[in-house]
Amino acid sequence: MNIYRHEMRMSLRSMLYWTTGMLVGLLFFMMMFAAVSEEASVINLIVSQFPSEVVRALGLSTLDLSTVLGYYGYVFMFILLVASVYALKIGISALSEEIRAKTADFLLSKPVSRNVIVTAKALSVITLLALQSAIYSLGAFIIVDIITGQPYDKTVFLLINLSIFLVGLFFAGLGLLLSVSIKKIKSVLPVALGIVFGFAILQMLNQSLADPVLAYLTPFAYFDIARIINARAYESAYVISDAVLIVSFTLLTYIIYRRKDIPSV
Amino acid sequence: MNVIEINKLTKYYGQARGIVDVSFNVREGEIFGFIGPNGAGKSTTIRTLLALIYPTGGSAKIFGKDCISEGPEIRRQIGYLPSEVYYYDNMRVIELLKYSASFYPDTDNKRIYELAEIMELDLGRKIDDLSYGNKKKVGIVQGLLHRPRLIILDEPTGGLDPLMQHKFFELIREENQNGVTVLFSSHILSEVQRICTRVGIIKEGKMVKVEDMSTLGHTNYKKFKVEMLEPQPVDYFNLAGIGDLSVNGKSASFIFNGDINQIIEKLYAKKISNLIVEEPSLEEIFMHYYEREA
Numbered sequence: 335m336n337i338y339r340h341e342m343r344m345s346l347r348s349m350l351y352w353t354t355g356m357l358v359g360l361l362f363f364m365m366m367f368a369a370v371s372e373e374a375s376v377i378n379l380i381v382s383q384f385p386s387e388v389v390r391a392l393g394l395s396t397l398d399l400s401t402v403l404g405y406y407g408y409v410f411m412f413i414l415l416v417a418s419v420y421a422l423k424i425g426i427s428a429l430s431e432e433i434r435a436k437t438a439d440f441l442l443s444k445p446v447s448r449n450v451i452v453t454a455k456a457l458s459v460i461t462l463l464a465l466q467s468a469i470y471s472l473g474a475f476i477i478v479d480i481i482t483g484q485p486y487d488k489t490v491f492l493l494i495n496l497s498i499f500l501v502g503l504f505f506a507g508l509g510l511l512l513s514v515s516i517k518k519i520k521s522v523l524p525v526a527l528g529i530v531f532g533f534a535i536l537q538m539l540n541q542s543l544a545d546p547v548l549a550y551l552t553p554f555a556y557f558d559i560a561r562i563i564n565a566r567a568y569e570s571a572y573v574i575s576d577a578v579l580i581v582s583f584t585l586l587t588y589i590i591y592r593r594k595d596i597p598s599v
Numbered sequence: 600m601n602v603i604e605i606n607k608l609t610k611y612y613g614q615a616r617g618i619v620d621v622s623f624n625v626r627e628g629e630i631f632g633f634i635g636p637n638g639a640g641k642s643t644t645i646r647t648l649l650a651l652i653y654p655t656g657g658s659a660k661i662f663g664k665d666c667i668s669e670g671p672e673i674r675r676q677i678g679y680l681p682s683e684v685y686y687y688d689n690m691r692v693i694e695l696l697k698y699s700a701s702f703y704p705d706t707d708n709k710r711i712y713e714l715a716e717i718m719e720l721d722l723g724r725k726i727d728d729l730s731y732g733n734k735k736k737v738g739i740v741q742g743l744l745h746r747p748r749l750i751i752l753d754e755p756t757g758g759l760d761p762l763m764q765h766k767f768f769e770l771i772r773e774e775n776q777n778g779v780t781v782l783f784s785s786h787i788l789s790e791v792q793r794i795c796t797r798v799g800i801i802k803e804g805k806m807v808k809v810e811d812m813s814t815l816g817h818t819n820y821k822k823f824k825v826e827m828l829e830p831q832p833v834d835y836f837n838l839a840g841i842g843d844l845s846v847n848g849k850s851a852s853f854i855f856n857g858d859i860n861q862i863i864e865k866l867y868a869k870k871i872s873n874l875i876v877e878e879p880s881l882e883e884i885f886m887h888y889y890e891r892e893a
């Protein structure tokens with residue numbers, strides 16, 4: 335419990351910065367909603383001139399930019415990218431930051447087992463991601479409500495926003511696993527950016543090719559916004575795939591970290 | 600009773616040698632000096648005892664329990680001070696020490712203030728703003744605040760000024776008098792001579808010898824470098840107790856172990872232009888010591 339408290343104290347502020355950044359980005363994009371929704375027919379006309387593969391890759395084929403949720407869903411794809419970079423970053427940092435800051439000797443010479451350390455750190459990561467989703471959802475709700483002033487489906491809105499948490503867990507879990515598998519990560523953020531954009535490109539490919547197998551390879555495909563808007567629910571196959579991967583990443587992290595040599599300072 | 604029992608402990612980092620078949624025991628209530636040059640395997644041995652790294656072969660027990668499988672339980676009773684100290688930069692000293700204390704059930708914070716006062720440590724400062732020596736003091740306090748039964752010190756005195764070193768040794772001696780066992784790793788022989796009762800010597804990953812301090816204690820090696828005004832015969836300094844003698848015209852250098860007055864007499868009889876007397880490095884002593892033994 336003391337490790338968990340310590341972790342939270344160390345990383346709460348950075349989480350607030352990232353979440354504020356996401357909300358500021360949202361505010362900026364939502365201010366253009368009125369203009370975009372008015373000109374939606376013109377935009378649709380321009381878009382229809384593009385090759386259909388490109389339109390699908392950009393996610394423009396399924397979302398109606400003239401509606402609140404359609405437009406929000408499009409903007410949300412970019413916000414989700416930022417949230418994913420944050421999730422991957424804290425996942426990678428949780429265990430490896432102690433080695434980079436050379437505080438691992440301090441922590442691991444205390445009477446705690448490796449498992450307890452992983453548990454405490456993983457719990458703090460989950461808490462941070464949950465707080466991030468909660469704060470973002472609340473902020474997004476206020477921003478969208480005030481700026482658009484139009485009614486929209488609140489359940490769908492919540493389902494869209496909750497995918498930040500579910501995708502975040504995937505990246506955090508992946509980050510934990512990477513941090514114990516790779517010998518030394520010198521700088522976390524560039525690695526996190528690279529990996530998240532790799533998955534985003536995979537998602538563009540997936541949207542363009544509409545390949546059912548490819549979709550399982552990228553968490554961005556698990557919570558497709560157009561399908562959430564239509565079905566008002568997630569698709570269970572993808573939720574299960576997400577959960578299985580999160581649990582596997584975490585279990586592997588426990589197993590590898592148990593036997594990991596802590597490099598000398 | 601043995602507090603530490605190390606049996607054929609071996610650690611390879613991939614292909615690189617860490618330690619090979621290291622075996623020795625540390626008895627309850629003693630201050631055991633663990634000496635050897637840099638890279639000999641002192642830290643590797645200590646880090647294995649603390650389960651920071653996992654052995655490739657052999658085993659180690661502390662308080663009769665296996666270091667790896669019962670690590671957390673053992674570490675409750677261990678205070679560890681590493682050679683390089685790093686803490687969370689944005690914490691204050693007192694916060695860090697309380698965090699450290701929170702790992703040990705029923706420690707009272709009074710001990711933190713007591714130790715901080717002895718070591719003249721300012722508890723309100725940020726870790727980031729501390730000098731290396733002050734960080735070391737934080738290390739000493741966090742290593743002792745839970746009243747461990749075994750203290751493991753890995754080259755602890757670097758960065759401490761002589762006055763603080765003295766206070767630190769007093770503190771360790773006091774703990775030892777209360778029955779605490781100490782494993783003290785160092786490459787500075789005089790430090791080890793100062794407080795240890797027994798020493799183990801490690802070289803190139805292998806234990807060379809474990810010996811009572813009283814055996815090593817009578818040795819009083821000094822390293823001499825002399826510049827004469829006139830060239831001297833090669834065997835001018837050739838006394839009993841001289842080692843590594845090299846004479847080159849007017850200059851001579853050697854290691855001497857014995858009654859120092861003999862050398863003074865020799866020097867007094869001649870005009871000299873320069874004289875350096877210093878503590879020989881451990882390696883030089885060992886070379887000399889073990890050459891004679893062999």
